[in-house]
Amino acid sequence: MAPTPSSFSHLVSNGSSILEQNGKDEFQNAKTWKTLNKDLIPQETKVCSTPLVSAIEKAIEEKHATFQFPGHNKGLAAPSSLTRLIGDLPFLYDLSEIEDQFTQQSPILEAEKQAAKVFGSSQTWFLLGGSTCGVLAAIMGTCNSGDTLILPRNCHISAISALSLCGATPKYIFPDYDSHWDAATSVSPSEVEKAIKELELEGKKPAAVFITSPTYNGICSNVKEIATLCHSRDIPLIVDEAHGGHFGFHPQLPRSALQQGADVVVQSTHKVLLSLTQSSMLHASESLLVDKDRINRCLQILQSTSPSFLLLASLDATAAELKENPEAIFDNAIHLAEEAKLDLKHIPGISVLDFPNTDPLRVTVGVHDLDVSGYEAQDFLFKDQRVLPVLTGSRSVTFLFTPGSCREHVNRLVTGFQNLSSVYLLQNTKKQRVKRAALKPFVDIDMKLTPREAFFAKKKKVDVQDSLGKICGELICPYPPGVPVLIPGEVITEKALNILLQAKAYGARISGASDPHLLSIIVCDI
Template sequence: MSNHFFTTLSQYCKKDIVPMHMPGHKRNPLCTMPDPYSLDVTEVPGVDDLHHPVEMIRDLMDELTKYYDSKQTYLLVNGSTCGILAAITACCYPGDKILVARNCHKSVYNAIKLLGLRPVYVVPHRLEGMLGELGIAGEIEASEIRRRLKENSDIKCAMITSPTYEGIVSDIAGIAEAVHEKNIPLIVDEAHGAHFNWIPTFPETAVRQGADLVIESLHKTLPAFTQTAVLHQTGNRIDEERLLWALQTYQSSSPSYLLMASIAKCFEYVKTEESFSAEHFVKNLNDFYKKTDSLQKLETIRCEKMDLSKIVISTARTELTGQQLEELLLERYGVQLEMSCGNYALGMATICDTAEHFDRFAKALCDLDRSLSYAEKGAKKTFTYNIKPPEQRMFSHEAERLPKKEILLAEAAGQTAAKDVYLYPPGVPFAVAGEIFSQEMVDVLLDGQRSGYEVRGVENGRVFVCHEIK
């Protein structure tokens, strides 16, 4: 079985597939390291210790701190997930209130449950045009942040995601100003924006816009191994001792030196190749969009507040769903996308994509576009996240303690979710434990299952709900 695992992985990686998905190194031979076994050591004298860095790890952290102009940049080997858990733990104590963007990643909701926090939600702005019709969440507005903070004077910190999975960027500077008026910290999940600091024409990183803690997944959009990430601390609103304790709690006590070496190699690459890679990447990306602007039925969607390396392809005018488009691109053209949902699919481009990658992707879309038919007007209805946030009956940590029962999803309207329910990717919950299933949500989830999407928290058409409280 172990040999089967390695053989399957090796055979897959030998296929001629265009990887329009993470990790950001795209298996590009420009990003190489020696035999991994030769670098796999532990905390022995001479190679430092992530949890007490004083030598080479400290040097790398200090170098990154200087480059980002942060107060301190920390290395993460358990992904952005551990950074998010640590950041929230550093800012909140059990029972505290936290202001949370409703479209945050599941790791945020896990932190809320673990710490017994009381979330106050802010809902993303509804986008105009095709992006809104596709159900893609818009930016978080500073005015909404101010309103919720005014209504809840005891909130201890604010947590938002920017950019989103689909590349939507919020006004971090405006949000930071609103949050700091209450003298509380702002945490930004910038997992999908690790490349912002390295490409001048792209949105500015939250590190330079006033956020207090910023978490970036290097592996998503830069040439680094999966699980590598960094956490940037700025300003003086963070309890540094509690942050360090949280990082030691959520990170492995035996951190991988391979992953830390990958972080070092990643930054060596982007600093050395910064101007060359950024220039060629932007040119290749612009050429891709010029080629796909001729699409008649499919459509590549852009907007002003967007990271254009997230390539959103709408199937709304065709008979295809996003999932069917993803499958056809792989089967016919050897192009693998990152994800699909409803009437769109998503590709991820990075500085490690070659001109050939972009060219094959564009030609595949154009060729497929010519073979498609328009959807009949009004005949198309697909899975979407664009539903009203559910009513909360209790907090997630309270629901966790209650007896649970399993029922048919079709009969769940009015029942209280005992577990989070979400599509993965992107990992944004439809329902959080403690919230009430609405009929609208049940209908959308049933549509999703019929369309072949994997909805986590739903197994064989059944969900776990809390026993009714008498």
């Protein structure tokens, strides 16, 4: 069974007990009382200090007569189709009012302070809009309209959305690229320095530098060297560390971006760590290059005023779990990933990505020697063993190992690739081998409008064959990992279209396009 933060599971167990004790009077006619396990006895659990979990527990124990949101009223009117699936307890804890996230006495604020100590930040904010919300706030909190932001062309779409909101202009840099794996790797410090110097020649200074590390494949950039370079010119460094929230908590894991000197770091706490989906964190260092009050104001604009306390409590509980015994959380996952890599390397036609400074919990498996695409391999693995990857590419499939990974799943993963190898090696002996071209990235970017200008420009739909040379009006990317191939404001090139059409032919899902079949494209009508 996948591990759950102990304080969070204790809250759920205790909630069952509370419902049982008070059900005969307060919940006599409720569906909640009818579905309770009356024999449940909550176990004593050692927990760390968890302000949010404790606040929710106290709120339930006080047995309020509630005339507030939400309408289901602690599960009394929960939809039966959903309670059959997840039970009543999630509704019991789905509260709308404890205290305001931005007041000085909030249990949310106290939980964020404790999380900051665990993650080593000067200030931490809990996010309920995923890392997307954190990227938006980080860029809006450092860039004004007309400013320039240095960022990699393979950034997540949220960074482009932030530019549309704040009006900053992108100065793109390009990560290193490995054609054998058809994958962007790390952002080199020299590429960042080159961009800074080019702006200096124009009499400009970037408002910030933004990089993504690690990549979806787990490949890390040299954040320390990039941070030193930026700070030598008083430029703040923002790191999209969505896939590296677990970094720094085990000696075999890479150092976190905060530990390497980044000023603002965004982490998807739900990706590898233990919180609920959609919950993330935004961290700021002690750096004076960033206005933390401004970031806080940006979050007040971007975040809901009615946060889910279930999601917030899962962040609180995760931080407490990491404080209690961080290394033990990852021992099993790292061990299983190492075993899987060794087994996979012995399968004919299968290769395993082995780059320096890569997250050991990411296992990227190459299938190009079998003359199949990653998308074909994904379909085979699902049909054969019901195995689901975290990322599929043209030449590989990537798997994420987490604290919840188990040996039985690893065995199915290895078996799936053994069967894939047997089937396709046999087929390849009976037919002529077809060489599959890598989906190489392009660098001939021609930006006619800023993302913000393109966002607000009039638009029209044209056939894809008539779109060449026109200014793109929508953000289009194969998904995952959500890296855009066409960005609003850029001239549509033949190379960009070929990348999208080839990805679609391989089986990728096209995200962001109004026409997912790519028969037409939205362009700016100027």
